[in-house]
Amino acid sequence: MTLLPVEEARDRIFSLGTLAACEEVPLHQAAGRWAAKAIPARRTQPAADLSAMDGYAIRFSDLPGPWRLVGESAAGHPFSGTLGEGEAVRIFTGATMPPGADAVLVQEEADRDGTVVALTGEGPAHVGRNVRPCGLDFRTEEILIAAGERLTAARLALCAMGGHDTVPVRRRIRVAIAATGDELVPPGRTDAGKLPESNGTMLTALVHDLPVDVVDLGILPDSQELLESAFRQVDADILVTTGGASVGDHDLVRPALEAAGANIDFWRIALRPGKPMMAGMLRDAVVLGLPGNPVSAFVTATLFLRPLIAKLGGASDVAPATFTVPLGEDLPANGPRTDYLRAKLVDGAACAAAIQDSSMLRTLARADCLILRTPHAPPAAAGDSVEILPLT
Numbered sequence: 059m060t061l062l063p064v065e066e067a068r069d070r071i072f073s074l075g076t077l078a079a080c081e082e083v084p085l086h087q088a089a090g091r092w093a094a095k096a097i098p099a100r101r102t103q104p105a106a107d108l109s110a111m112d113g114y115a116i117r118f119s120d121l122p123g124p125w126r127l128v129g130e131s132a133a134g135h136p137f138s139g140t141l142g143e144g145e146a147v148r149i150f151t152g153a154t155m156p157p158g159a160d161a162v163l164v165q166e167e168a169d170r171d172g173t174v175v176a177l178t179g180e181g182p183a184h185v186g187r188n189v190r191p192c193g194l195d196f197r198t199e200e201i202l203i204a205a206g207e208r209l210t211a212a213r214l215a216l217c218a219m220g221g222h223d224t225v226p227v228r229r230r231i232r233v234a235i236a237a238t239g240d241e242l243v244p245p246g247r248t249d250a251g252k253l254p255e256s257n258g259t260m261l262t263a264l265v266h267d268l269p270v271d272v273v274d275l276g277i278l279p280d281s282q283e284l285l286e287s288a289f290r291q292v293d294a295d296i297l298v299t300t301g302g303a304s305v306g307d308h309d310l311v312r313p314a315l316e317a318a319g320a321n322i323d324f325w326r327i328a329l330r331p332g333k334p335m336m337a338g339m340l341r342d343a344v345v346l347g348l349p350g351n352p353v354s355a356f357v358t359a360t361l362f363l364r365p366l367i368a369k370l371g372g373a374s375d376v377a378p379a380t381f382t383v384p385l386g387e388d389l390p391a392n393g394p395r396t397d398y399l400r401a402k403l404v405d406g407a408a409c410a411a412a413i414q415d416s417s418m419l420r421t422l423a424r425a426d427c428l429i430l431r432t433p434h435a436p437p438a439a440a441g442d443s444v445e446i447l448p449l450t
Contacts, residue, residue, distance in 0.1 A: 061328035063433075064361065064396045070323055071337050071362055075295065075344040078228040078370050085218055088209045091227040091269040092372040097203040100221030103195040107155040111188040114146040114168055114175055115159035118185045123163075127173040131156055146175045155189060162188035196220065206374025228372035231268070233363075234294035234343070235261050236275035238285065238302040238311055239350060244277070256419070257300040257348075257355050264359055268367050285314035289340060295370055297343045298363060301350025311347055312336060320345055328395040328433065331416035332358040344370075353416045357398050357428070360447070378447055380430065383408050385444045392435040400425035401446065408446050425449060 062070075080094040109115065109131070116125055125146035131137040133152040141147060141158030149155070149162060167179025182188060196202060202220045203213055209225065217225055235258050242255040255277050262272050278288055280302065289297070302311035312322060318340060325336035325347065331354040336347030346363055348355040361378065368376040386407035389399075399410040400421050408429050411421045427446040438444060 061326055061333065061395065062324050064327060064329050067324065067327045067329075067335070067337070068362060068365065071344070071346070071366055072369050072376070074323065074337065074339055075366070075370050076342070077372060078231060078295065080226055081229050082224045082226055084224050085214050085222070088214060088225050088227050089211065090267060091209055091230070092368070092374075093203045093205055093207050093209060094226040094228050094372055096201050096205050097217060097220070097222065097225055099196045099198055099200050099202050102193050102197045103219055104190055104192055107192050108190045109149045109151055109153050109155060109162050109188065110190050111162050111164045112150050113162045113164040113166075113188065115141065115149040115156050116146050116161055116163050116182075117141060117143065117159060118161040118182060118187075120144055121177070121181050123175065123177045123181075125175045127170065127175055129156075160185045160189070164188060204374070206372055208373065228269075228370075231270045231296065231367050231370050232273065232294040233265065233270045233296045233298060233367070234273040234275055234292050235298045235300075236278050236288065237300050237350075238278045238280065240280045242277045242301075256352050257350070260352060260356060261298060261300070261348075261359055261363070264356065265364060265367060268364065269371055270367055280310055282310045282314045282317065285310055286317045289315055289318035289320070292340060292343055294343050296363070296366060297340055297345045298348060298359070299345070300348045300355050302347075315340060315345060315347070329358070329361075330393070330395045330397045332361075332398075333395065335362070337362075351416050352419050353400075353422050356422060360428075360449075361398075380445050380447050382443050383446055385429075385438055385440055385442045386410075387440050389429075389431070389438040389444075391437045392431040392433065394433050396433055397431040398447065399429040399431060401427050401429045403427055403446075407440075408444055 128145045129137045130148040131153040132150045136154035137147045137156040141156045147156045161182040163181055169176045169178045202216050237255045237257050241253050243249050243252040245254050278285055299311050302309045320338050320340040322338035327335050332349055334349050335358050338345045348358045365376040384407045386404055386409035399414055401408045401410045403426055410429055427448050430445040
């Protein structure tokens with residue numbers, strides 16, 4: 059069977075499933091989600107000319123002074139009058155500029171004697187000096203957040219400043235995770251001949267920063283009847299299975315999924331680690347059948363599960379961010395599959411782990427990036443540029 063290229067596999071996965079429905083939520087519930095619609099400003103910021111410094115609001119044309127002090131303007135307590143010729147208003151950072159004033163004389167360049175203010179320095183260099191003009195940040199109806207942008211802490215603050223207490227987002231994505239295999243036992247157990255199940259913990263942690271609700275289906279046995287029964291009860295946007303997706307006598311996930319009504323789009327991709335991966339649809343759920351090997355499951359989840367969550371969640375940019383850095387050590391030519399090598403950045407250069415056996419989970423735990431090697435890539439020497447995928 060011809061192995062599916064990684065890029066084609068990603069495109070086919072992205073064609074599955076449907077965009078999550080839109081909902082309006084309070085700002086404190088929107089962190090990490092993607093804007094379902096463009097969010098415009100409902101107000102202008104700043105709403106008036108404000109002082110950028112502590113000092114004295116003056117008319118630039120009155121320089122070099124002196125000035126007669128006629129009042130004060132503090133944040134939330136503006137001066138109520140209009141500034142006249144030769145007059146000054148004591149003003150503080152963030153306070154509204156009095157009508158008639160067009161510059162701020164900073165307090166370090168002024169001397170006050172009772173109600174008389176004198177210039178002691180150079181003074182403001184031009185009209186508008188030390189003033190934040192009305193609308194400097196944004197104006198009413200300007201787009202603050204584009205549809206598909208992720209609502210980070212700074213963007214949520216911008217929404218609040220823009221007059222919003224709720225925002226339109228896509229609902230959270232429901233992700234069901236099931237490990238399969240009679241050899242597995244829950245973490246903490248050390249039964250002879252058994253293996254602690256680590257994929258559920260790992261995958262849950264891998265998507266914890268995304269707007270997901272994880273349903274842990276636990277460990278499912280190597281029984282087509284029990285697997286089929288469990289799959290028929292799944293209510294999720296994405297069903298993730300690990301293990302049992304190859305072609306051995308005990309690899310029952312694919313036939314169990316098909317018996318439960320799933321349509322398998324593809325299985326096996328030109329990727330190392332992670333070749334025995336499967337994708338399809340089970341009713342309304344996208345199915346990702348990841349390898350049981352934890353390293354392979356991690357790589358495929360990084361490349362496909364996280365971007366799929368972003369896609370269904372309404373993100374405008376879903377591709378994992380990669381960077382180009384120098385290679386720290388020589389690498390041999392690559393084979394016919396796209397390879398993701400566990401590596402560590404040392405003084406800004408990517409150094410691949412000496413042993414890349416996919417069974418070595420500790421090597422993954424110590425890595426902070428993956429080096430991407432395209433199919434049939436030629437040998438690379440230390441100092442050559444390589445593409446890396448950072449791990450967080």
